[in-house]
Amino acid sequence: MKDIHGRTIDYLRISLTDRCNFRCIYCMPEEGVRQLSHDDILRIEEIARVVRVAAGLGVRSVRLTGGEPLVRKGVVDLVREIARTPGIENVSMTTNGVLLPKMAEDLKEAGLSRVNISLDTLDPEQFKGITRRGNLRQTLDGIEAALAAGFDPVKINAVAVRSLNQDYLAFARLSVDRPLHVRFIEYMPVGESSGGCGCGWGPEDVVSSEELLGIVNERARAQGLPELAPVDDGRRPLGWGPARYYEFPGARGTVGFISPLSRHFCGECNRLRLTADGKLRPCLFSDDEHDVRTALRGQAGTDVDAAVRAVFAAALGAKPDEHHDKVGTERGMSQIGG
Ligand code: SAM
Ligand code: SF4
Numbered sequence: 351m352k353d354i355h356g357r358t359i360d361y362l363r364i365s366l367t368d369r370c371n372f373r374c375i376y377c378m379p380e381e382g383v384r385q386l387s388h389d390d391i392l393r394i395e396e397i398a399r400v401v402r403v404a405a406g407l408g409v410r411s412v413r414l415t416g417g418e419p420l421v422r423k424g425v426v427d428l429v430r431e432i433a434r435t436p437g438i439e440n441v442s443m444t445t446n447g448v449l450l451p452k453m454a455e456d457l458k459e460a461g462l463s464r465v466n467i468s469l470d471t472l473d474p475e476q477f478k479g480i481t482r483r484g485n486l487r488q489t490l491d492g493i494e495a496a497l498a499a500g501f502d503p504v505k506i507n508a509v510a511v512r513s514l515n516q517d518y519l520a521f522a523r524l525s526v527d528r529p530l531h532v533r534f535i536e537y538m539p540v541g542e543s544s545g546g547c548g549c550g551w552g553p554e555d556v557v558s559s560e561e562l563l564g565i566v567n568e569r570a571r572a573q574g575l576p577e578l579a580p581v582d583d584g585r586r587p588l589g590w591g592p593a594r595y596y597e598f599p600g601a602r603g604t605v606g607f608i609s610p611l612s613r614h615f616c617g618e619c620n621r622l623r624l625t626a627d628g629k630l631r632p633c634l635f636s637d638d639e640h641d642v643r644t645a646l647r648g649q650a651g652t653d654v655d656a657a658v659r660a661v662f663a664a665a666l667g668a669k670p671d672e673h674h675d676k677v678g679t680e681r682g683m684s685q686i687g688g
Pocket of ligand 2: 370371372373374377378416417418446468684
């Protein structure tokens with residue numbers, strides 16, 4: 351699939367639910383967001399059907415996200431269905447990890463290829479503060495469960511928010527003794543307009559990847575520890591995507607920097623997003639959405655797959671060339687599928 355700017359689109363991110371067992375301060379307001387009704391949400395069979403159609407159009411990789419994808423009933427069966435869809439080469443997931451101790455083995459057995467776990471701090475009190483209802487132990491146990499189930503690579507995603515004062519060096523050093531790939535993500539202005547998320551993003555809270563790399567290395571020097579060095583292409587973790595990777599000498603894992611703001615990677619964008627309520631979004635930063643759900647639930651006798659293909663074609667035709675530093679979207683990250 352090519353979009354109107356000639357980019358190959360072969361990656362679909364699917365939000366399975368807008369619900370979550372956390373309320374991370376940069377993602378959701380304390381009281382949560384207005385939840386979609388049961389009928390609004392795509393059924394598991396509908397999601398599997400969209401994936402079949404997308405695979406026929408050239409999608410090769412699928413990532414399941416949310417909200418928290420592991421709270422969605424039927425997620426293991428969906429992974430199994432997607433993994434055996436002809437044309438799909440890998441199916442991965444982004445999760446807060448809480449339910450991995452219960453589910454990691456089943457997910458692995460069902461064919462999940464890779465898992466990214468979100469974790470922003472190693473300080474138990476700060477973890478409680480950021481997630482509003484989480485317990486650091488649960489996410490750490492989730493990471494252990496993912497490693498024990500044989501997931502490789504296991505990536506740890508941390509959003510850097512200046513006012514949180516996270517200990518970036520301690521975090522980066524998680525990659526030293528374990529085969530963990532730590533990635534720092536720039537804080538993005540998603541979900542601010544119309545009070546969509548109300549999470550209080552401001553440019554002063556963004557720590558650019560370049561600044562962050564400088565801070566990690568400065569703190570490492572101050573403690574007499576070695577600095578990060580760029581990773582050779584051969585050692586990059588599978589599915590490395592738009593991150594730039596570094597490593598500490600002799601480390602088992604790597605440290606990546608994802609810079610959607612400071613280093614636009616829109617020119618290399620290869621993705622579309624499907625929201626939990628069945629809207630195809632050409633760009634994370636744009637409120638333009640294309641309605642797959644109506645196509646899926648079309649009248650009897652209509653060619654549903656053809657209707658879904660037409661929605662994909664419309665979304666491809668509408669993909670912007672870049673995000674143009676847009677600030678704010680109507681729906682928050684947990685609703686769009688971060
Ligand atoms: N609940 C799952 C989790 O937390 O991994 C999946 C959904 S969550 C929305 C996906 C990712 O988006 C998480 O890594 C989260 O930290 C990140 N995220 C949420 N809001 C963000 C923002 N404003 N800027 C950058 N990343 C954000
Ligand atoms: Fe939930 Fe993930 Fe958003 Fe945190 S970042 S509130 S875990 S969806």
